[in-house]
Amino acid sequence: MNHFEDVIAQVEKQGLSRTLKAIENDKDGYCAFRGQRMLNLSSNDYLGLATNAQLKQDFMHQLAENPSWLFFGSGSSRLLTGNTSLYDEMETALKNWYKSEAALYFNSGYHANTGLLPALSEKKDLILSDKYCHASIIDGIRLSNAEHVRYRHADYDHLESILEKRRHLHQHVFIVSESIFSMDGDAADLKRLVAIKEKYNAILYVDEAHAVGAMGQTGLGLCEQQGVTSKIDILIGTMGKAMASVGAYAILNDTLKQVLVNKARTLIFTTALPSVNMAWSKYIIDKMPSFNNERESLQKLVSYCNGKAKELGFEPSGGFILPFVVGENDVAVQLAEHLQRKGFLIFPIRPPTVPKGTARLRMSLTANLKIEDVDMAMEEIESFIHKS
CATH class of the missing domain: 3.40.640.10 (Type I PLP-dependent aspartate aminotransferase-like (Major domain))
Incomplete structure (x- = not known):
């Protein structure tokens, strides 16, 4: 078993250690993580449907009428x-x-x-x-x-x-x-x-x-x-x-x-x-x-955040996945931890998921996020960069 312990030690030495995290979804783009309510900037629930209470309620009515689905x-x-x-x-x-x-x-x-x-x-x-x-x-x-x-x-x-x-x-x-x-x-x-x-x-x-x-x-x-x-x-x-x-x-x-x-x-x-x-x-x-309103809301957020990312000196993707490439693994980890302390759930993406030297934060935009909330996260990214 020593070999596998060595594997883990090497992963940790390279700053590439990963862990499973318990995260509970909340409404309005928020979630609970480590006892703190955070703005979820890591979800792929792009239209915000997974936390849509009305959709869930409507489906439960259909489920009650169709017990064979249960x-x-x-x-x-x-x-x-x-x-x-x-x-x-x-x-x-x-x-x-x-x-x-x-x-x-x-x-x-x-x-x-x-x-x-x-x-x-x-x-x-x-x-x-x-x-x-x-x-x-x-x-x-x-x-x-x-x-x-x-x-x-x-x-x-x-x-x-x-x-x-x-x-x-x-x-x-x-x-x-x-x-x-x-x-x-x-x-x-x-x-x-x-x-x-x-x-x-x-x-x-x-x-x-x-x-x-x-x-x-x-x-x-x-x-x-x-x-x-x-x-x-x-x-x-x-x-x-x-x-x-x-x-x-x-x-x-x-x-x-x-x-x-x-x-x-x-x-x-x-x-x-x-x-x-x-x-x-x-x-x-x-x-x-029929979810055109959600797609339109997402697009407005996309336009704003891509413009903001460009102002901060990052290459905008033009879409709802925004990579903030910082290069080194430890910088990505430190920036993610800083944002989490401020109430923004975002994680570092490191090799081998991305090429070596391109460690980043991957911000996912969803239709249930408010521009002013995401803007606060952008301000924290800017503040961290200027201090580094």
Whole structure:
């Protein structure tokens, strides 16, 4: 066991130690942490729906009228007895919302990303992924038999140069990107990616985890905002962020869905989600197009905070994920602790989550935050920087 003690000691020496934290959600963008009420600046609940009491009350009324939903365990995988009618209703709702051929529901975004690419790709294939793709995508690619090359972050000329040299050597080529990148908050140029995939006869795979619900006229995400929803071959959306639930889904065609039902290990070999979770997810999906007020409130906050970040000398992301890159691990930790003492819940993000030398605070903006409250956090960041 000494080896593992040495591992922990090395992690602590590098300033990379992580711990699990008990945090209780409160209303109006606040939470309780270590006995203190804090403004929650670390949540991915972008529309503030997870703490919306009225939504919860309305759903509970529906639950009372549908006792068959009230099961807290499914007891089986979807391919055995866990695939209740709510799964079918949910996938139909998703298919109709996206105007797609098919949808397939997974237990989480991690399950989706680690299941799809290994099931769909083969040795003769090539996967080209943005260098800043999420760890779940990287793990999925590692589980596949395809060759893998990363292109420089958002460098589509680099992506094309790889395709020009290598497209003819492979059966299928998958181009993989997030739409909103989780650590930098910047947006992919999906129109450019669509044009590239069409030019080189590739398959475009886009993870909309941080965009779906929070962006687009009806909440379909960056793909809707950029007008390319129907042109993305495989689109991943997650329910655990702006959708205030659990699980994830893939939007794709009927053929790919059937391949996944037969080959995706993260679908086949895991217990299905309980009915009560699927009922809540369906409830949220049905209501999602109507949350325009929340999306507008979020956008106002985004505009203000990005302007403020620029004033402080940071590179604004333009979105609702704001990275305050400070460089060194200890500086990020000290700044986070300073903000927590002042009543703002925000955490340091350090390697290996982000590249070495780019430790940061990652501020997540949500629709239930007030500008004046977030402004106070910005002032504390400014004060800390000037003292350092």
